[in-house]
Amino acid sequence: MTYATDELNLLFSELETPDIDAIALSSSSLQEAANLSAQVTERSQQWQAYLNALALFGFEAWLEERAPDVRLDRANASVFAPTQAGAIAATWGITINQFRVCLIPIDSEPSNLVSLDRIIVETAEYLPHFYVLVEINEEQEQVIIKGWLRADLLLARQSELRLGTDWKYDVPLAWFDDDCDNLLLYWRCASPSAIALPSPATETNRDRLAWLQLLAQPAINTAQWLQEEWQSLVNDLTWVLLPPVATATGLRSSGGISGAIPVPNNNRSPFAELETILTAIERTGIHLPSNARAAYQDFDLGEYPLRLYAVIGSELENDGAIAWSLLAILGKATDRALPTDLILRISDLTGVLVERQLEAQGAYLFAQVEGTPEERFLVTASLADGTSRSLPPFSFQAE
Amino acid sequence: MTTTWRYWQIVRLDSSGKTRTDTLPIAQTYFQQNYPQIAESNNADRAIAKALWQVMTQEAAAFLCLRCNISHQIFQVCLHLERQFGNNYGFSLADLLPYVLDDDGRSNHSTYQPLSYQILQKFDPERSSLSTWTAKLVKQHRELNSFLLQHGIYLLSDWAILNDTNPKKLQRVLSDFHHLTAPEISSAIALLESYHAVYRQERLRQRQQGQTSGQCPPPTTDQLQQIAQRLHPNIAISPDVILHRLQALAQRLRQHRLHAKGNFATTSIDDPNAKPVVEAIALAETDDEISGQTKFLKSYRQQMLTALDKAFEQAITIRLQGKSSKAQQKAKIFAIALQLFHCQGLTMGEIATQVGLKAQFEVTRLLKLKEFRTDVRHYLLQDLQGKVKELVADHIRLERLHELDSAIAAALTEQVDQLIQDAESDAKTAKSYTTGTLFSRRLCEYLDHLALTPSPSPKEGEGNKT
Numbered sequence: 001m002t003y004a005t006d007e008l009n010l011l012f013s014e015l016e017t018p019d020i021d022a023i024a025l026s027s028s029s030l031q032e033a034a035n036l037s038a039q040v041t042e043r044s045q046q047w048q049a050y051l052n053a054l055a056l057f058g059f060e061a062w063l064e065e066r067a068p069d070v071r072l073d074r075a076n077a078s079v080f081a082p083t084q085a086g087a088i089a090a091t092w093g094i095t096i097n098q099f100r101v102c103l104i105p106i107d108s109e110p111s112n113l114v115s116l117d118r119i120i121v122e123t124a125e126y127l128p129h130f131y132v133l134v135e136i137n138e139e140q141e142q143v144i145i146k147g148w149l150r151a152d153l154l155l156a157r158q159s160e161l162r163l164g165t166d167w168k169y170d171v172p173l174a175w176f177d178d179d180c181d182n183l184l185l186y187w188r189c190a191s192p193s194a195i196a197l198p199s200p201a202t203e204t205n206r207d208r209l210a211w212l213q214l215l216a217q218p219a220i221n222t223a224q225w226l227q228e229e230w231q232s233l234v235n236d237l238t239w240v241l242l243p244p245v246a247t248a249t250g251l252r253s254s255g256g257i258s259g260a261i262p263v264p265n266n267n268r269s270p271f272a273e274l275e276t277i278l279t280a281i282e283r284t285g286i287h288l289p290s291n292a293r294a295a296y297q298d299f300d301l302g303e304y305p306l307r308l309y310a311v312i313g314s315e316l317e318n319d320g321a322i323a324w325s326l327l328a329i330l331g332k333a334t335d336r337a338l339p340t341d342l343i344l345r346i347s348d349l350t351g352v353l354v355e356r357q358l359e360a361q362g363a364y365l366f367a368q369v370e371g372t373p374e375e376r377f378l379v380t381a382s383l384a385d386g387t388s389r390s391l392p393p394f395s396f397q398a399e
Numbered sequence: 400m401t402t403t404w405r406y407w408q409i410v411r412l413d414s415s416g417k418t419r420t421d422t423l424p425i426a427q428t429y430f431q432q433n434y435p436q437i438a439e440s441n442n443a444d445r446a447i448a449k450a451l452w453q454v455m456t457q458e459a460a461a462f463l464c465l466r467c468n469i470s471h472q473i474f475q476v477c478l479h480l481e482r483q484f485g486n487n488y489g490f491s492l493a494d495l496l497p498y499v500l501d502d503d504g505r506s507n508h509s510t511y512q513p514l515s516y517q518i519l520q521k522f523d524p525e526r527s528s529l530s531t532w533t534a535k536l537v538k539q540h541r542e543l544n545s546f547l548l549q550h551g552i553y554l555l556s557d558w559a560i561l562n563d564t565n566p567k568k569l570q571r572v573l574s575d576f577h578h579l580t581a582p583e584i585s586s587a588i589a590l591l592e593s594y595h596a597v598y599r600q601e602r603l604r605q606r607q608q609g610q611t612s613g614q615c616p617p618p619t620t621d622q623l624q625q626i627a628q629r630l631h632p633n634i635a636i637s638p639d640v641i642l643h644r645l646q647a648l649a650q651r652l653r654q655h656r657l658h659a660k661g662n663f664a665t666t667s668i669d670d671p672n673a674k675p676v677v678e679a680i681a682l683a684e685t686d687d688e689i690s691g692q693t694k695f696l697k698s699y700r701q702q703m704l705t706a707l708d709k710a711f712e713q714a715i716t717i718r719l720q721g722k723s724s725k726a727q728q729k730a731k732i733f734a735i736a737l738q739l740f741h742c743q744g745l746t747m748g749e750i751a752t753q754v755g756l757k758a759q760f761e762v763t764r765l766l767k768l769k770e771f772r773t774d775v776r777h778y779l780l781q782d783l784q785g786k787v788k789e790l791v792a793d794h795i796r797l798e799r800l801h802e803l804d805s806a807i808a809a810a811l812t813e814q815v816d817q818l819i820q821d822a823e824s825d826a827k828t829a830k831s832y833t834t835g836t837l838f839s840r841r842l843c844e845y846l847d848h849l850a851l852t853p854s855p856s857p858k859e860g861e862g863n864k865t
Contacts, residue, residue: 003472003530008479012538027609034606047599050606066770068717107563108555109652110659115567139559139615140548166567181773185804186797188777189784194797 022142023065029057030141039082042392044218049086053079055105055134056091058143063096066180070187072096087213088117089168092126097187099195102128106135106146114176115168119216121158124200126212127151129192130183133176147176148183152195165373165397167216211347211390215378219395222312222326223373225293239310241295242271270296274309277329277364286368289313289325298333302387304342307333308379310394323370324396328379331364338362341384346377353377373397403437406430406447407463409504410470412496418474423504426467429460449524459506462519465529466502469515472533473499480547488550489757498543514540544614551760557649558615561594562602564652572655587648593629594645597622618642702786703779703810704841710778711845714771729765732756734849736766742843772838776807811838 033053037046056079063072076093078084091103102120114133120126131154133146154171161169177183186194225241274294282288292313299306311327330344342358344365354367369377376395382388407427413419437443448465455462477495485491502513518536522529537543544554564572566588573579573587598618618626623638626645630636715737719730732754739745739753747759756762780803 003475003479003534007531008476008534012479012483030606031609034603037603038607043600046603047595050603067774068720069713107565107568109564109568109572109656111568136563137555137559138562139556140553181770184773185777185780185800189780189804190797190800194800 022137022140022144023058023062025054025058025061025141025143027141029054029061033057033079036079036082036085040086041082042086042217044392045086047086048089049079049082051105051136051138052085052089052091052103054136054138054143055103056094058136059103059132059134059145062143062145067184067187070096070184083210084213087217088119089115090117090120092120092128098192099130099187100128100192101130101132102126102151104131104133106133108135108137112173113170114173115166116171117216118163118167118169119212121151121154121169123212124198127155127197129195129197130186131176132183145180147173147178148180149176150195152197155198163374165395167219167376167395211378211380212349214390215347215349215376215393217392219376219393221397222310222324222394223314223396225295225312226291226314239295239297240270241293242274244293270307270309273331274311274329277309277331277366278311281327281329281366286327286366288327289315297391299389299391301339301342301381301389302383304339305333305336306338306381307331308381308391310379312394312396314396322373322396324373325368325370326377326379326394327366327368329364329366330381338364339383343382343384345380345382347380348375348377371396403430403434405468405471406465407467408471409467409502410474410500411503412500416493416497418496418500421504423463423467425460426463429458430464444530445524445528448529452519452522452524452529455519463504465519466504466513466515468529469518469533470500470502472530473514473537476534476537484547484550484552487758487760488547488552490546490550494546495543498546499537499540541614551758556615557646557653558598558617560649560652560656561591561645562599562615564591566591569652572652576655576658577651589630590626590641590644590648593626594618596629597625618645699783702783703807706779706782706786707775707837707841708845709782710775711842713778714774715849717774718771733765734846736762737771738843738846740766740768741839742846772811775838776804776811779807780804812836 033050036053037050040046040049056074056077060072060074063070073095074093077091078087078093079091089105091105092100094101094103104114104116106114116131120128120131128151130148130150132148135144135146137143149171154175157175161171163169220239274296278288288311290313292311294309294311296307296309299308307330309327309329309331311329312324314322314324317323326346328344328346330342332338338358340358340360342365344356344367345352346354346367346369348369348371353369356365356367358365371377373396376393378390378393380388380390407424407430408420408422410418410420434447437447448468451461451465455465474496477492477499480495481490481492499514502515514536518529518533521536522532526532527535538554539556547553569588569591570584573584579587601622602615620638623641627636627638627641630641715734718733720726736750736754739750745753747762751757751759751762754762756765783803
């Protein structure tokens with residue numbers, strides 16, 4: 001049988017002929033990027049850290065070839081700090097002839113939208129002079145500088161943009177200029193003061209920067225916990241979802257527990273432990289919605305193994321808006337006693353909302369916050385000596 | 400006209416690498432005995448292929464028939480590649496065949512297995528036709544891909560496609576383009592996330608050790624099992640099922656990419672017969688613009704001419720940088736190609752022949768004319784900003800910056816003889832560039848002074864002093 005020309009055309013139209021402006025990534029760049037990603041402790045962030053690093057190295061290679069007269073300063077680039085390297089889909093902290101530049105790694109799938117993390121648009125400390133799109137073809141080991149955009153021009157049109165529940169703005173690709181020669185004009189012949197950007201309100205506070213970033217990380221969508229098909233939806237193996245809890249407002253049967261729930265060393269199931277704790281907590285006046293569901297995660301704070309229960313629920317307000325609540329319960333994961341100086345903190349975009357310190361003879365700490373679906377909460381456990389650990393932020397993205 | 404001879408005649412390469420067709424009597428006898436009357440149709444072909452495949456382990460002759468058929472298909476695929484890309488990317492059919500047309504029709508293949516064996520081992524007549532399957536495996540062939548890549552053609556693998564997408568994008572593609580239902584989309588997203596968790600870790604690990612380069616390999620059985628485990632912890636799913644689901648997902652993404660590429664603007668390879676763009680006359684639209692440009696040139700004429708030569712030097716020097724021998728090689732060709740283009744008006748194709756490059760796009764990539772002109776303009780502006788007081792203040796006003804940039808661009812593309820009575824255009828210069836733009840004229844004079852010998856040195860020439 002002969003091939004119809006159509007069939008072969010279709011098969012081989014998938015061959016991608018390279019962009020003339022593609023820059024090859026050296027094997028040392030690829031290796032270094034992978035090594036940087038390995039230093040990121042949060043596994044879910046490692047691939048992003050890798051892409052962010054590739055964006056930097058590819059951009060540097062492009063600049064070196066295209067305009068060696070233009071100096072790039074990468075001393076403070078986010079990819080070299082493991083807590084920042086993969087937190088968001090951007091590489092920041094780079095300056096070129098004193099202009100602040102933020103690289104946005106994108107993939108080669110054609111799209112007319114570019115996702116920008118909220119934090120690099122709304123936060124003065126993170127706002128660059130220029131966003132530069134770097135398309136990464138990982139398999140082909142090359143990058144293409146796809147376009148750029150002045151941040152002040154983006155801000156001028158911010159009202160046209162919609163913020164998604166993933167805390168990213170979808171910016172039309174058409175807003176970006178694909179001619180990098182115009183960008184070089186700025187770097188060579190202008191100075192940063194020519195571009196008016198909002199200045200940070202106060203002096204840059206390191207702590208605030210750190211937690212802003214943590215808040216901007218990929219969040220856990222707790223709305224999924226409330227859905228019926230919870231067994232099939234939980235792909236994140238770090239959180240163990242528990243069957244519906246019995247609350248004061250509505251007794252729910254615990255139902256059949258499918259799949260083994262690991263019984264910890266103290267010979268009490270987490271479920272039983274949580275029920276006991278909740279009974280005590282509700283006596284203090286804390287209210288749990290009737291659809292409340294809980295999950296727990298064990299983690300280490302320094303040398304202390306801890307367990308965090310997160311109880312999520314939602315209710316409809318009088319005006320029809322959804323309000324969701326997060327009750328965080330911090331306790332011990334093993335028989336080892338809790339550190340006496342343990343602190344539980346919940347924060348959001350505005351700052352620390354609530355802080356609790358462990359009481360003498362206390363077995364656990366708890367705090368509850370409430371918010372709208374646009375809000376996110378960050379739970380942090382810390383000790384007096386400054387050791388602290390924040391879990392990925394909680395969000396509530398209902399369908 | 401019957402084409403059943405494809406089942407007993409094998410296309411192969413002889414010892415000198417030439418293509419030949421051999422008749423295999425065993426195959427011919429078997430085929431003609433078992434399939435005496437064939438209708439020419441795709442259905443008949445699929446049925447025959449399936450029937451032969453079913454008995455091929457018992458019947459050596461049936462196996463041979465399939466191998467013959469495959470050899471013709473491999474040949475056609477390569478022929479197609481040559482016709483589509485051979486010219487522009489500098490390769491021929493003879494270059495391709497040795498990679499994939501490696502079955503000589505003999506029976507003794509204990510040490511080396513030709514591609515046809517692999518094709519038949521993994522062939523499943525329920526999933527596709529033999530011809531489609533063959534084309535697919537040829538297209539995925541590792542060494543062939545390497546060769547194509549060296550010549551500038553590249554195929555994105557399924558595994559890279561899956562790596563490069565994310566749940567948000569997948570969601571969009573599956574709902575907006577493929578119109579799948581919500582449960583279908585959720586399950587696809589779950590599959591993607593499980594794939595990412597397993598496959599990306601391994602990819603990173605390999606990159607750390609500098610182990611991998613090139614194509615993303617298909618996931619191993621072990622990886623597929625891990626993916627299955629993450630997806631459905633309590634149900635046993637065969638790795639093969641996961642593999643097919645992943646491939647189907649990749650296929651959906653491919654279809655979208657193909658469709659989207661047609662809709663979004665793509666960069667195209669230069670027309671091989673491109674003429675020097677810089678010679679195009681920049682006619683002003685209004686009198687104001689003409690007078691504006693004239694004013695600019697008249698005000699800064701002296702500075703501009705001096706600065707222009709310096710800008711040429713800077714822009715060319717940067718191109719000639721590079722310590723590797725490859726970079727040095729490129730540098731030599733660059734200077735010559737630049738001269739050929741601007742001063743002798745050759746096309747990309749003609750330049751390619753002269754400097755010994757195989758394809759026109761290589762010349763385009765080497766010259767990067769637009770970038771060169773831009774760099775010259777920028778250096779010119781930098782120089783003027785440094786010297787001309789009024790321009791220094793403009794450092795902080797961006798609109799003025801753009802205006803200046805445009806004014807300079809226009810000035811450089813103005814036809815010289817329309818605008819400047821230049822004393823240099825008399826017979827004193829060896830070659831007189833009396834027509835053309837200011838840019839090309841000045842550049843040619845500059846290049847002449849560079850003494851373009853086999854080892855050009857930018858320090859040898861000084862620009863024309865006015």
